[in-house]
Amino acid sequence: MPLLEICCYGIDCAVTAQQAGADRIELCAAPKEGGLTPSAGVLRKVKERVSIPVHPIIRPRGGDFCYTDAEFDTMLEDIAFVRELGYPGLVIGMLDGEGHIDMPRMKRVMEQAQGMAVTFHRAFDMCHNPHQGLEQLTDLGVARILTSGQQQNAETGLSLLRELKQHSRAPIIMAGAGVRLSNLKKFVEAGIDEMHSSAGQSVPSPMRYRKAGVSMSADAEADEFNRYCVDGDVVAAMKTVLVASH
Structure with a gap:
């Protein structure tokens, strides 16, 4: 049966996802940065x-996936920390300046994460050659690749997802970005084994007092009185579809 991974930004979301039947959680901070x-x-x-x-994400900042030496050292420290806490896996990805998988650094990641399942995240969708990237990540022993098929959303990238699935000797190809209840069956029918979804909703702040003219965000248009939360009903409905497809 296909597995459902839910992207969770914080403890409340993680508890909700578990109660609703998620199979696994990618744990992140900072939704507007795409996960830190x-x-x-x-x-x-x-x-x-x-x-x-x-599986916590190891990502020190938003933006691209080409890291400085100091940023990479921080990532190794974070890997050591989540490993000491007993997490079974982590989510990470890095590229060099030419858009190729940063193999020297990924080898060090795999050494540091020994015994943990490593997911290479959507940095894969920014890499220069996805087929070469698949071969390299296979050689590294990566457990899975989270990808939208190098498109803005996974439904549009479904043809590449199928190709990667057919050619993958080892890493699980997990569809992510725009995977939702309304299109879930398309991924099942394409033979994708794992689905990654935020299954989220915007929830208004409980604050009744709203200070006018003062913002904590650099984005003047940001609504700081709404926040992302996992929608447990959506998670449960997605899980029902996957169970029925088995």
Whole structure:
């Protein structure tokens, strides 16, 4: 049966996803950045309260996936920390300046993450040659690749997802970006084994008082009185579709 991974930004989302039937969680901070490494406090508390597999993302900043030496050293420290906490896997990805998989650094990542399942995230969708990238990640021993098929969303990239699935000797090809209840069956029918979804909704802040003219965001258009949360009903409905497809 295809597995459902839910992207969760914080402990409340992770607990909701688990209760709704998610098979695995990708744990992140900073949804507007596309996911950054969670804080030490979040990592500890999620480990205490969530029993399904949780894979934290290791990403020190938003933007591209070509990191400085200092950023990479930070990532190695974060890998060591989540490994010490007992997490079974992690999510990471890095490219060189030419858009190829950064093999020297990924080899060090695999050494540091020894015993953990490593997912190479959507940095893969920015790489120069996806077929070469698949071969390189296979050689590294990466457990899975999270990809939209190098398109803005996975439904548009379905043809490449099928190709990668057919040619993959080892890494699981996990569809992500725009995977939702309305199109889930398309991925099942294409033979994709794992689905990654935010299954999210915007939830209004409980604050009744709203200070006018003051913002904490550099984005003047940002709505700071709404936040992303996992929609448990959507997770449960997606899981029902996957169970019925088996």
